Amino acid sequence: MNMKYILTLASAGLFLLSGCLQEDFQQSPDSGGILTVNFSRTGMTNETDTNTDEQIHTLNAYRFENGILKESFKSLQVNDEGMCKLDLEQIKGNIYFLANGESVISKVNLTDDVTTLDEFLNLTATSEEMASGYMLMNGMADLSSGNTSFSVALKRAVARIDLESSFQDAEVNRIVIKEVALTGLVHEAGNQSVLANLEKNELTKDFGEHPFKNGKESLYYLPEQTSHGHEVEIMMTANGGWHRLRTTLPALKRNTVYTLRVYGNGANLNVEVLTDNWESGDSSASGLTLKGLVDKENSQLSEGVTINERGDTVFIPCWESNFQLTLAAETGAEVSIFGEAEGVTVTPATRSRGLSPVAQINVASRQKMPGSKHEYVYLDVHKDQVQTGRVVLVFTPNPIELSGLIQFDENGECDFNRYVDGELARLILPEGKTATLRFGEEEAQWMKLTDEGNNTYRLLGGWKPNDPKADGREQAGELIITDKDGSYSETYTIRRLNWGLPVVNVNGTWWCKYNLRGNVKNFNDQILINSDPAKDSSLADYLTSCSDDEFLHILGDQYQAGNPEGLQLTHDDSSFYYEGYKSQTNNFGTLSPTVMAPDGYQIPDFDDYRFFTGSTNFNLGYFNPGAFNNGLGQRLNFKVVERNATFQGLQYGPVTFYDFEYEGSHWTICGLGHQWDATSISKMMILLATYGNGGSTWMIEGYSNSEGRGNWFKYTGNNAQKTRTIRCIKTPVEYIYE
Numbered sequence: 001m002n003m004k005y006i007l008t009l010a011s012a013g014l015f016l017l018s019g020c021l022q023e024d025f026q027q028s029p030d031s032g033g034i035l036t037v038n039f040s041r042t043g044m045t046n047e048t049d050t051n052t053d054e055q056i057h058t059l060n061a062y063r064f065e066n067g068i069l070k071e072s073f074k075s076l077q078v079n080d081e082g083m084c085k086l087d088l089e090q091i092k093g094n095i096y097f098l099a100n101g102e103s104v105i106s107k108v109n110l111t112d113d114v115t116t117l118d119e120f121l122n123l124t125a126t127s128e129e130m131a132s133g134y135m136l137m138n139g140m141a142d143l144s145s146g147n148t149s150f151s152v153a154l155k156r157a158v159a160r161i162d163l164e165s166s167f168q169d170a171e172v173n174r175i176v177i178k179e180v181a182l183t184g185l186v187h188e189a190g191n192q193s194v195l196a197n198l199e200k201n202e203l204t205k206d207f208g209e210h211p212f213k214n215g216k217e218s219l220y221y222l223p224e225q226t227s228h229g230h231e232v233e234i235m236m237t238a239n240g241g242w243h244r245l246r247t248t249l250p251a252l253k254r255n256t257v258y259t260l261r262v263y264g265n266g267a268n269l270n271v272e273v274l275t276d277n278w279e280s281g282d283s284s285a286s287g288l289t290l291k292g293l294v295d296k297e298n299s300q301l302s303e304g305v306t307i308n309e310r311g312d313t314v315f316i317p318c319w320e321s322n323f324q325l326t327l328a329a330e331t332g333a334e335v336s337i338f339g340e341a342e343g344v345t346v347t348p349a350t351r352s353r354g355l356s357p358v359a360q361i362n363v364a365s366r367q368k369m370p371g372s373k374h375e376y377v378y379l380d381v382h383k384d385q386v387q388t389g390r391v392v393l394v395f396t397p398n399p400i401e402l403s404g405l406i407q408f409d410e411n412g413e414c415d416f417n418r419y420v421d422g423e424l425a426r427l428i429l430p431e432g433k434t435a436t437l438r439f440g441e442e443e444a445q446w447m448k449l450t451d452e453g454n455n456t457y458r459l460l461g462g463w464k465p466n467d468p469k470a471d472g473r474e475q476a477g478e479l480i481i482t483d484k485d486g487s488y489s490e491t492y493t494i495r496r497l498n499w500g501l502p503v504v505n506v507n508g509t510w511w512c513k514y515n516l517r518g519n520v521k522n523f524n525d526q527i528l529i530n531s532d533p534a535k536d537s538s539l540a541d542y543l544t545s546c547s548d549d550e551f552l553h554i555l556g557d558q559y560q561a562g563n564p565e566g567l568q569l570t571h572d573d574s575s576f577y578y579e580g581y582k583s584q585t586n587n588f589g590t591l592s593p594t595v596m597a598p599d600g601y602q603i604p605d606f607d608d609y610r611f612f613t614g615s616t617n618f619n620l621g622y623f624n625p626g627a628f629n630n631g632l633g634q635r636l637n638f639k640v641v642e643r644n645a646t647f648q649g650l651q652y653g654p655v656t657f658y659d660f661e662y663e664g665s666h667w668t669i670c671g672l673g674h675q676w677d678a679t680s681i682s683k684m685m686i687l688l689a690t691y692g693n694g695g696s697t698w699m700i701e702g703y704s705n706s707e708g709r710g711n712w713f714k715y716t717g718n719n720a721q722k723t724r725t726i727r728c729i730k731t732p733v734e735y736i737y738e
Contacts, residue, residue: 033087033088033089033090033091034085034086034087034088034148035085035086035087035088035091035095035143035148035149036083036084036085036148036149036150037083037084037085037086037097037141037149037150037151037152038081038082038083038084038149038150038151038152039056039078039082039083039084039151039152039153039154053131053134053135053156053160053278054135055100055134055135056078056099056100056137056154057099057100057133057134058075058099058100058101058102058134059075059076059078059084059097059098059099060072060073060074060075060076060097060098060099060101060105061073061076061086061095061096061097061098062095062096062098062110062120063088063090063093063094063095063096063143064093064094064095064096064117064120065090065092065093065094066093067116067117067118068113068114068115068116068117069110069111069112069113069114069115069116069117069120070089070090070093070112070113071088071089071112072110072112073086088143091143091146091147091148092143092144093143093144094117094140094141094142094143095140095141095143096120096138096139096140096187097138097139097140097152097154098136098137098138098186099134099135099136099137099138099154100133100134100135100136100137101136101138101186103125103128103129103130103132103136104123104125104129104130104136104186108123118191120187121185121187121189121190121191122185122187122190122191122194123185123186123187123190124183124184124185124186124190124194124195125157125183125184125186125223126182126183126223127158127182127183127184127220127221127222127223128182130157130158130184130186130221130223131158131221135156135157135158135221136156136157136158136186137154137155137156137157138154138155138157138186138187138188139152139153139154139155140152140189155188155254155255156254156255156278157184157186157187157223157224157254157255158184158221158222158223158224158254158255159221159222159223159224159225159252159253159254159255159256159257159258160218160220160221160222160256160257160258160278161177161218161219161220161221161222161249161257161258161260162216162217162218162219162257162258162259162260163175163212163216163217163219163259163260163262164215164216164259164260164261164262165212165213165214165215165216165236165261165262166214166215166216166263166308166309166310166312170213170236170237170238170262170269171211171212171213171236171237171238172207172211172212172213172234172235172236172262173206173207173211173235173236173237174204174205174206174207174234174235175204175205175219175232175233175234175235175260176202176203176204176205176232176233176234177202177203177220177230177231177232177249178200178202178203178230178231178232178233179200179201179202179227179229179230179231180200180201180202180203180222180225180230181195181198181199181200181201181223181225181227182201182222182223183195183198183223184222184223184224184225185223185224188224188254192226203220205219205220211237216259219260222252223252223254224252224253224254225251225252226251227251228248228250228251229248230248230249230252231246231247231248232246232247232248232249232260232271232273233245233246234246234247234260234262234271236262236269238269243269245262245269245270245271246271247260247271247272247273248273249273250273250275255277255278256275256276256277256278257275257276257277257278258273258274258275259273259274259275259276260272260273261273261274261390263312263313263392263394270376272390274390292312292327292328292329292333292335292379292380292381292389292390292391293310293311293312293327293328293389293391294307294311294312294314294325294326294327294328294391295311295326295327295328296311298326299323299324299325299326300323300324301323302321302322302323303317303321304316304317304319304321305317305321305323311391312389312390312391312392313391313392313394314391314392314393314394315394315396316363316365316393316394316395316396317396318367318368318372318396318397318398318399319367319368320365320366320367321363321364321365322362322363322364322365323362323363324349324360324361324362324363325360325361325363325379325391326359326360326361327359327360327361327379327381327391329359329381329383329389330381330383332383332384333381333382333383334381334382334383335348335359335361335379335380335381335382336379336380336382337361337377337378337379337380338377338378338379338380339375339376339377339378340375340377341365341375341376341377341393341395342366342368342372342375343365343366343367343368343410344363344364344365344366344375344377344395345362345363345364346361346362346363346377346379346393347361347362348360348361348362349361349362361379363393365395366410367398367410368395368396368397368398369398369402369407369408369409369410369412369492370398370400370401370402370408370427370481370492371398371400371401371402371403371406371407371408371425372397372398373397374394374395374396374397375394375395375397376392376393376394376395377392377393377395378390378391378392378393379391379392379393399430400427400428400429400430400433400481400490401427401428401429402425402426402427403425403426404423404424404425404426404459405420405423405424405425406424406425406459406494408492412490412491412492412493413492413493413494413495414492414493414494414495415495415496416494416495416496416497417495417496417497418496418497418599419496419497419498419499419500419523419598419599419600420461420496420599420600421460421461421462421463421600421731421733421735422460422461422731422733422734423458423459423460423461423734424447424459424460424461424494425458425459426456426457426458426459427456427457427458427459428454428455428456429455429456429457429481430455431455432483432484433455433481433482433483433484434481434482434483434484435449435457435479435480435481436449436479436480436482437449437477437478437479437480438477438478438480439476439477439478440476443475443476443477444464444467444469444475444737444738445462445477445737446461446462446464446475446477446496446498446737447459447460447461447462447477447494448460448462448735448737459479460734460735461496461735462733462735462736462737463500463600463730463733463735463736463737464500464736464737464738465500465503465505465510465730465736466500466502466503466529467498467500467529468529468530469498470498470499470500470528470529471498471499471528471529471530472497472498472499472523472524473497473498474495474496474497474498475495475496475497475498476493476494476495477493477494478491478492478493478494479491479492479493479494480492499523499598499599499600500528500529500600501513501514501523501526501527501528501529501598501601501728502514502527502528502529502532502535503730504665504666504667505665506611506660506662506665506667507611507634507662507663509608509611509729509730510729510730511667511727511729511730512601512727512728512729512730513527513532513534513539513667513668514526514527514532514554514556514727515554515555515556515557515670515671515725515726515727516556516557516559516566516597516598516726516727516728517553517556517557517566518557518565518566519564519565519566520559520564520566520596520597520598520726521564521598521599522598523598525566526598527554533546533550533554538659538666539659539666539668540639540641540657540659540666540668542554543641543643543657543668543670544641544643548645548646548647551643551645551655552569552645552647552648554670555655555670555671555672556671556672556725556726557569557578558578558672558674558675558723558724558725559596559689559723559724559725559726560581560582560585560586560720560721560723560724561585561586561587561588561591561596561689561720561724562585562586562591562595562596563580563582563585564596565580567579567580567581567675567723569647569648569672570648571647571648571650573650575679575681576647576650576652576681576683577675577678577679577680577681578675578681578723581675581678581723582721583677583678583721584721585720585721586720587694587720588603588689588690588691588697588720588724589690589691589692589693589694589695589696589697589720590694591691593605593691594731596689596726597726597728598728600730600731600733601728601729601730601731602691602728602729602731603689603690603691603726603728604688604689604690604691604698604727604728604729605690605691605692606690606692606693606698606715608729609688609690609698609715610630610631610632610715611630611632611634611662612630612636612660612667612669612713613630613631613713613714614628614629614630614631615631616714616715616716617712617714617715617716618712618713618714619710619711619712619713620638620640620658620700620710620711620712620713621640621710621711622640622642622705622710622711623638623639623640624639624640624641625637625638625639626638626639626640634662635662636660636661636662637660637661637662638658638659638660638661639658639659640656640658640711641656641657641658641659642654642655642656642704642705643655643656652683653683653684653704654683654684654704654705654706655670655672655683655684656670656684656700656702656704656711657669657670658670658700658711658713669686669688669700669727670686671686671688671700671725671727672686672725673685673686674686674687674699674722674723674724674725675722675723676721676722676723684701684702684703684704685699685700685701685702686699686700686702686725687699687718687722687723687724687725688700688724688725688727689724689725689726689727690715694720695717696715696716696717696718697715697716697718697724698713698714698715699713699714699715699716699718700712700713700714701714
């Protein structure tokens, strides 16, 4: 949201000082070399104003012609009307005025007919020299027109840093500004390269035993700096708690005020940087009455909406709110609506006219859901492209803190529309609240709340192994937040799709029974629990006797990392290959293990497969049956079964599968041979997708019984382009339900 609203305003009667260099030439008759200069800035008379940043205490002038200093004028007198007269030898070249510059010129030798314009423009001074006592100011006029009477507005050589904090319970204890140069150019037209090697400093303002609060004051006067990124750190206390706020100042321009404005309340404090011209950035509260504040009397507020005492911050509660703000601002000001907040609309209302300049803003905010954050919309008030004020709309979040996967919509519902389990969310409830779950009569208790203490709960999504209802149907549950006596109930609904694959538990790891096929993320492409052909029998026995078509279906597809689509076996009437093989792929060893697996499952790693071998190069031979101790000393029974297969009407040859049994649980691994280039398949070499190492993978290097070279279960180097068989494991889950 970024809108601009032009205010049509009656005169506010505010008096603003000029803040930029200007020339207002007036043609006058020949005065015989007498130059009349009118310093047009009101308040800049000779020691007639009490504000030292506006006084002309001393004034010098320097006329340059063809790049050389020709005349110098010291201790010029300025009368009460701000007028000064100079007797020039020639009305040619440029004349430069330097007010309150004693500290600067005392350390340099400005000599007529010697000093160059470059030397003059590149004069440097410290912040102390520029702003101790009276403010260093300068200006310039071009004399080439021959005019003898003109006006010049002097410009301060420094920027000002102000601090503003207007919240009752917020106190500023210390401010640190980093990477600040304390020396800068006297003249705006100077060459920045002369400052290249200046030392940067860290400025610290410690308020000690008297923290700053409820006001605005000037902190520093600093030279102009072109570098961005001056980090600011503010240490504060509010309601007994310490807060550290951080922001960054932009490049600092001369004659400009940068206000560090602290706003917010309670535990939620923020800081922003407002940029303003010097006069608009008055360091006292006076003069800000119509610079963009809320007119409380003429605003129409709904229940719970509050405005701070200063009138520049509006706090909106977490429940539904509709209200209208009236802003007061200067004549000709503009209001820009900047920022976005969830469920919030901020629009200008019909403009009204009267004795006071006003703009009306309509605000509508939906009820905030658990897990919402403080959000802000800004009503920025500008005049003449300079920001003169800001009203901050602070949208208070729901007091129930929520983090994690769950995000509630405007109706208090979270529909994942996919399978999801594990930790769904963490909740921190307000004092006196409690949380429970509620499920429909026929619904399994697929979610669980664990009480972590300190009003903190974890919401877990569970998993049921081999759940016959895990066929994509929707599961729903309700999160109920109430007072501890059961009153003031809030209900939030959570939904997911219940999907699952057939699994077997071997030594605490839930292994999928079947290889993946089709799209790795699409459960409908997989063999599901209700379609398990060996649901109540041995998979090894089924593979021994099933048809070749059924056998090919069980063997699944081949995969290359990064491509979720399975590569299906095909042939060209003479040789087999996998449709869609590519020479450039990702790497199963380094790709996140969940990327190439259905939701809730993952690619196994080295240790997962190691359980089924005696070493990283282990010969299973042709035993049927056989037994061995794995590398962890656990005893496994196994058998190697070979069968000849004809696929798609073409003789494929021998295919071997391997059945392992541990403590009564059987796990059968099988697969098609991998493809290693555009046309070649190693029919009995099964490469198993393995996570954790970019250069090596588990594989079964099989040889037919007739060859007699054995069947080697090994962990060895293979390039990423070779296709893999994917046999997933269930991603560990904390809550398993019945």
